[in-house]
Structure formats: C-alpha cells, structure tokens
Amino acid sequence: MSTLLRGIGQLVTNDPALGAGPLGVRTDAALVLADGSVGWVGASGRAPDCDQVVDVDGRCVVPGFVDSHAHLVFAGDRSAEFDARMSGRPYEAAGIRTTVSATRAASDEALAGNARRLVAEMLTSGTTTVEIKSGYGLTVADEERSVRVAGMVCDEVTYLGAHVVPPEYADDRAGYLDLVTGPMLDACAPHARWVDVFCDAGAFDAEESRTVLAAGAARGLGRRVHANQLGHGAGVQLAVELDAASADHCTYLTDADVTALAGSPTVATLLPGAEFSTRSRYPDARRLLDAGATVALATDCNPGSSYTTSMPFCIALAVREMRMTPAEALWASTVGGATALRRADVGRLTPGAKADVLVLDAPSFVHLAYRPGVDLLHQVWKDGERQVPRR
Numbered sequence: 299m300s301t302l303l304r305g306i307g308q309l310v311t312n313d314p315a316l317g318a319g320p321l322g323v324r325t326d327a328a329l330v331l332a333d334g335s336v337g338w339v340g341a342s343g344r345a346p347d348c349d350q351v352v353d354v355d356g357r358c359v360v361p362g363f364v365d366s367h368a369h370l371v372f373a374g375d376r377s378a379e380f381d382a383r384m385s386g387r388p389y390e391a392a393g394i395r396t397t398v399s400a401t402r403a404a405s406d407e408a409l410a411g412n413a414r415r416l417v418a419e420m421l422t423s424g425t426t427t428v429e430i431k432s433g434y435g436l437t438v439a440d441e442e443r444s445v446r447v448a449g450m451v452c453d454e455v456t457y458l459g460a461h462v463v464p465p466e467y468a469d470d471r472a473g474y475l476d477l478v479t480g481p482m483l484d485a486c487a488p489h490a491r492w493v494d495v496f497c498d499a500g501a502f503d504a505e506e507s508r509t510v511l512a513a514g515a516a517r518g519l520g521r522r523v524h525a526n527q528l529g530h531g532a533g534v535q536l537a538v539e540l541d542a543a544s545a546d547h548c549t550y551l552t553d554a555d556v557t558a559l560a561g562s563p564t565v566a567t568l569l570p571g572a573e574f575s576t577r578s579r580y581p582d583a584r585r586l587l588d589a590g591a592t593v594a595l596a597t598d599c600n601p602g603s604s605y606t607t608s609m610p611f612c613i614a615l616a617v618r619e620m621r622m623t624p625a626e627a628l629w630a631s632t633v634g635g636a637t638a639l640r641r642a643d644v645g646r647l648t649p650g651a652k653a654d655v656l657v658l659d660a661p662s663f664v665h666l667a668y669r670p671g672v673d674l675l676h677q678v679w680k681d682g683e684r685q686v687p688r689r
C-alpha cells in the first residue's frame with residue numbers, strides 16, 4: 299500500500315541535501331509513504347502514482363517528534379507537591395520517593411495502562427517515537443517490571459535503577475549501588491537498550507554514577523546521564539568522557555562543560571518542561587548552540603518535575619524562554635532527539651526513513667511556537683499508517 303501526500307505548502311525533511319537550510323525545507327512538495335517508510339520526496343508536479351492520494355491543501359508537513367527523555371512508568375499523583383511549589387517551596391529530588399511508594403503498590407496492569415495512556419496522549423501532540431525510563435520501582439522486581447512495561451509501549455527502554463537511593467537503603471548507599479549494578483541490572487538489562495543515572499545533588503555523585511554507567515555498559519547498554527539539573531556538578535563531563543549518547547537537563551553549565559559538549563558527539567538534551575514546572579531558571583540553549591553543541595528537546599514527562607506530554611509546548615518554551623529560533627527548536631525536537639537516541643531512521647523525512655509524518659494545520663513550522671497552546675495537528679501518520687489520535 300502506497301500513499302501520496304501532495305499539495306504540501308512547506309515540507310521539512312531535515313536533510314539539507316533535499317531542501318533549503320539545516321531543515322531541508324521544500325515548498326510545493328509531495329511525499330510518498332510506502333511499506334511504512336518514506337519512499338520518495340520531490341516536487342508536487344512530479345510525484346509518482348500511488349494507491350492512495352491525500353491532498354493536504356498547502357499545509358506544512360514535518361517529521362513526527364522524537365521525545366528522547368520521558369518517565370512514563372509510574373503510579374500516583376503529585377499535584378499537591380506542584381501546588382506547594384507554586385506557593386514557593388523549592389523542587390527537591392526527594393519528591394521522587396512519593397512516586398516510588400505509589401508505583402510499588404500498583405499492579406502491573408495499572409502501570410501498563412498508565413504508560414499506554416501517556417504514549418497515546420503523546421501521539422495527540424505529534425510524538426511518534428518516545429524513550430521511556432524505569433526509576434520509580436527501585437527494587438529488583440519493581441525495576442524489572444518497569445522496564446518490561448516500558449518495552450510494551452516503546453522501542454527505547456532505559457534502565458534508571460540509579461534514580462535515587464530508596465528509603466530502605468538510606469543508611470547503606472554502597473549496598474544499594476551493589477544492587478543496582480548487580481542483581482537489578484541482571485534483571486533489567488535484557489529488557490533495556492540504555493542505562494541512565496541521576497548525577498546531581500540529592501541523588502548520585504560522580505564516582506557512584508561512573509560505577510553505574512560502567513556496569514550498564516559492560517552489559518551492552520548505551521549510556522545516558524541526568525546531568526547538571528539542580529546545580530553545577532560532574533554529570534556533563536562524565537557523560538562526555540564516557541561517550542554517553544546524551545547529557546540531559548544541562549541547566550547549570552560551566553564554560554568547560556559547554557566546551558566539552560561542543561567537542562563531543564554527546565547530545566545536550568534540554569527539558570524546559572522541568573524548569574517550567576519547578577519554576578527554575580531555564581538552560582541557556584543559545585550558549586550551547588553558539589558553541590556548536592548538538593541540542594535535543596524532550597518533555598521529561600514525569601509526575602514530579604514535568605507532567606507534560608507535549609513537544610509543541612516544549613518548542614514554544616524553548617523559543618520564548620531559551621532563545622532558540624523556531625527552526626532550531628523543531629530540529630532539536632525531531633532529528634536532535636533521534637541523534638540523542640543514536641537513531642538514523644526517525645526524525646527526518648528522507649527516503650528510507652520511517653514514515654512518521656505530521657500534517658500541521660498551519661502554513662509553516664514557525665506556527666508551532668507562534669501559536670502556543672493551540673493544537674495544530676491536522677493529521678498524524680506513524681509507520682505509514684494514518685492515526686486517529688485519541689486519549
């Protein structure tokens with residue numbers, strides 16, 4: 299089954315060889331979707347015959363969003379904590395333990411149902427690829443089922459047993475590290491592609507983080523790091539040194555951190571939903587981009603610090619609050635996220651890439667930031683199939 303999308307007023311391919319600028323923008327374009335992939339990209343007037351023709355009437359077409367950082371396996375609600383924060387209380391990593399208790403008490407079905415609901419909610423705002431972390435179980439059994447549940451709803455599963463030290467190990471950090479790098483890793487590694495560690499105040503220090511990342515890598519997992527969210531620290535340098543795919547948050551950076559990121563393949567993944575929801579200062583995206591670092595945007599969707607599934611919301615924040623241009627923010631939300639997941643098959647509309655396509659009810663991608671809070675999705679295609687996004 300092949301589909302011709304024609305009458306595209308503005309097409310973002312993310313391939314400079316296919317169009318103008320870093321986004322590879324074409325006007326008056328057409329796209330062929332065949333067998334789940336992009337089959338052809340070109341001028342509307344030269345499109346080949348297809349089984350089905352969909353005219354999008356001059357609308358803008360962009361790749362599906364790649365949300366490379368989310369925590370969707372959890373139970374419970376922390377709206378009271380958010381409410382207290384908005385009355386002046388600061389955000390603390392310790393809040394994670396509230397979700398850990400609720401997650402441990404939930405059934406497998408409840409956890410899977412909630413994760414599925416959130417992935418469906420993501421699709422309603424255009425996310426077609428998502429990474430999901432464990433990290434609210436923090437026992438061998440609860441982390442194992444967390445990565446299993448994540449694998450039921452996405453392809454990019456991350457083991458985050460090193461999220462915080464759970465209360466029962468408060469007096470035995472070394473014992474918890476042995477668990478995370480031993481039996482818990484043994485149980486989780488078969489279900490995961492990545493290992494992550496929260497390297498920050500109130501979570502894990504540099505040496506502990508190094509131990510966790512080394513153990514994960516020895517089991518074949520790629521590295522990711524929650525780095526420099528709550529203060530300056532070693533997370534970013536560690537991520538770069540160990541060739542992590544991404545250093546996530548990057549809110550507090552020294553000049554040396556920026557230089558290290560700029561000179562490495564490690565992607566700086568910025569999560570402005572977290573700064574919004576914790577009323578914190580935003581990371582300086584401009585500084586990273588001007589230095590030459592690769593930047594991704596993601597939601598960090600989780601019940602504590604960023605309970606949004608919306609990439610368009612993050613794009614609007616990045617443009618308004620972090621001085622990214624609309625083009626940089628779209629790039630970071632698509633091919634930037636793909637790069638953070640070391641994936642070449644998503645985040646771009648080039649022949650051979652997955653046919654994950656968004657048709658916007660707008661003439662240009664700039665509207666993603668220009669019309670904040672407005673649902674601009676006219677059509678969503680995933681694996682070449684038209685989706686009926688519903689919560």
Ligand code: NIG
Nearest residue numbers: 394496524572598600602603
């Ligand atoms: O990415 N930073 C660590 N983990 C999450 C917060 C999780 C929580 O507060 O529940 C984050 O922001």
Ligand code: FE
Nearest residue numbers: 367369524598
């Ligand atoms: Fe996170």
